[in-house]
Amino acid sequence: MNSSNLGVGAKAGSHSRIASSEPVSTDESHRQDVQATTLGGWMDNMPAGSLHRFVVWVIGIGLFFDMFEIFLVSSIGAALQGEYGIDRHSMDFKLLLASAFVGMFFGAFFLGSMADRIGRRKAFLFNLIWYSGFSLLGAFSVNAGMLVICRFLTGIGVGALYPVADSFLSEILPKERRGRMAAWAYTASYVAVPLVGFLALWLNPLHFGAVAGWRVILVIGSLGAVLVLLVQHKLPESPRWLLAQGRVDEAHAMLRRFADSAGVTVPVISPEATIKRNAMTLGERVALLRRPPYNKRYLMLAIFHLLQGFGYYGFGTLAATVVKSRGFDITDGTLFIALSFLGYPVGSLLSIPLLNWIERRTLVIGAILSIAVFGLGFAYSNNSGLIVLFGVLTTCASNVFSNAYHVYQAEIFPASVRSTAIGSTYSLSRIVSAMLPFILLPVLSQQGAGAMFGIIAAALLIVAITVRVLGPRTTRRSQDEINPG
Numbered sequence: 001m002n003s004s005n006l007g008v009g010a011k012a013g014s015h016s017r018i019a020s021s022e023p024v025s026t027d028e029s030h031r032q033d034v035q036a037t038t039l040g041g042w043m044d045n046m047p048a049g050s051l052h053r054f055v056v057w058v059i060g061i062g063l064f065f066d067m068f069e070i071f072l073v074s075s076i077g078a079a080l081q082g083e084y085g086i087d088r089h090s091m092d093f094k095l096l097l098a099s100a101f102v103g104m105f106f107g108a109f110f111l112g113s114m115a116d117r118i119g120r121r122k123a124f125l126f127n128l129i130w131y132s133g134f135s136l137l138g139a140f141s142v143n144a145g146m147l148v149i150c151r152f153l154t155g156i157g158v159g160a161l162y163p164v165a166d167s168f169l170s171e172i173l174p175k176e177r178r179g180r181m182a183a184w185a186y187t188a189s190y191v192a193v194p195l196v197g198f199l200a201l202w203l204n205p206l207h208f209g210a211v212a213g214w215r216v217i218l219v220i221g222s223l224g225a226v227l228v229l230l231v232q233h234k235l236p237e238s239p240r241w242l243l244a245q246g247r248v249d250e251a252h253a254m255l256r257r258f259a260d261s262a263g264v265t266v267p268v269i270s271p272e273a274t275i276k277r278n279a280m281t282l283g284e285r286v287a288l289l290r291r292p293p294y295n296k297r298y299l300m301l302a303i304f305h306l307l308q309g310f311g312y313y314g315f316g317t318l319a320a321t322v323v324k325s326r327g328f329d330i331t332d333g334t335l336f337i338a339l340s341f342l343g344y345p346v347g348s349l350l351s352i353p354l355l356n357w358i359e360r361r362t363l364v365i366g367a368i369l370s371i372a373v374f375g376l377g378f379a380y381s382n383n384s385g386l387i388v389l390f391g392v393l394t395t396c397a398s399n400v401f402s403n404a405y406h407v408y409q410a411e412i413f414p415a416s417v418r419s420t421a422i423g424s425t426y427s428l429s430r431i432v433s434a435m436l437p438f439i440l441l442p443v444l445s446q447q448g449a450g451a452m453f454g455i456i457a458a459a460l461l462i463v464a465i466t467v468r469v470l471g472p473r474t475t476r477r478s479q480d481e482i483n484p485g
Contacts, residue, residue: 103155112423131157340391
């Protein structure tokens with residue numbers, strides 16, 4: 001928001017203070033007092049209420065099914081090989097691994113920006129219904145080709161959901177609680193990763209009459225649509241998004257709904273927040289992203305998402321294949337990976353205090369370098385104990401990294417272009433992840449796990465350098481301070 005347009009407003013009270021221990025000038029103090037009464041100031045500084053927590057848990061449950069879908073095929077891959085008579089070197093198996101990620105690319109790129117047009121709430125619910133429907137359809141696949149198509153269509157909805165969720169959480173959560181509360185939503189989602197691993201361990205060998213166990217796992221992944229039926233009338237819209245669309249009265253009403261749930265009265269909203277503005281077109285959003293400081297941030301995020309998938313999804317989708325290549329049988333390999341996947345919710349829980357203690361940019365860099373180190377340890381492990389140990393450490397570091405960057409990327413763009421920026425760059429990670437089986441499996445087959453994880457480590461090092469050079473600091477800073485103008 002542009003402070004030059006601010007009028008005089010009353011102080012927002014103790015719950016709406018501008019957090020700063022630095023002495024300020026009279027003019028600066030006046031500017032902060034006025035800014036604290038803007039819609040953004042109220043959202044940044046009010047305490048977290050029941051409505052904030054409701055949104056966090058709804059998004060967490062929605063993302064639970066998102067993560068379930070992402071890690072599903074890697075967990076049931078062995079069963080699919082038996083069902084359709086394909087091996088891990090075949091094009092069909094690579095397409096099964098890649099199809100959902102190709103869909104995620106299109107979903108993130110084309111539907112990720114949908115939230116900037118139709119709103120955070122509607123986009124979240126739409127994408128949840130979309131991928132639940134096609135996941136259910138995939139359970140009835142009669143051949144590998146039909147499953148590939150269903151996984152692609154499922155991926156479209158999955159790919160769009162995270163950019164929407166990141167934007168939603170960043171815009172509604174108070175600045176002092178933004179990192180920790182968002183991390184709780186992500187933690188709820190990552191419970192799905194070991195769950196799908198253990199479900200695969202249990203259900204892959206089973207048949208319920210003529211129904212293979214892996215089909216039951218796909219049906220479970222489709223249950224996210226039930227969430228929509230339960231919450232569609234209660235889920236609020238982002239007041240910041242409404243304001244960015246010029247829907248001022250609705251924005252103020254939604255702000256007061258959040259404030260009421262937090263036990264806060266909103267007597268004054270400054271004139272700055274009532275300026276009418278038209279919704280930005282796609283061309284206008286692109287033009288804003290080409291201007292400083294957002295051009296540098298957008299470049300950083302593009303490089304980031306081109307390469308971060310090597311570490312996060314490279315391990316998640318190929319770890320079972322790596323273990324199998326070391327000579328372990330399918331049952332032992334599936335157990336090792338299921339145990340390794342326990343690190344995902346553990347790392348997500350660990351990120352909650354870390355996001356409060358450590359600057360977000362620093363945490364992203366430290367976590368991604370840890371993934372590289374632990375991944376190399378996993379690659380060179382030669383017994384089951386070390387495989388599980390380094391697998392857990394890798395997945396633990398992965399979700400400290402994931403939670404930190406999901407919070408971080410949503411903080412560095414204004415509400416009017418946030419989903420567009422995140423969705424278009426996040427799509428790059430999905431298409432790269434779709435290419436990983438074609439890039440890394442030949443290296444694994446010809447050069448071994450050490451060479452494969454060496455490539456992954458090099459990609460993650462580039463990511464760390466890029467974030468350090470181009471990324472801004474965000475921890476405990478207001479949205480208006482991070483995103484000027």
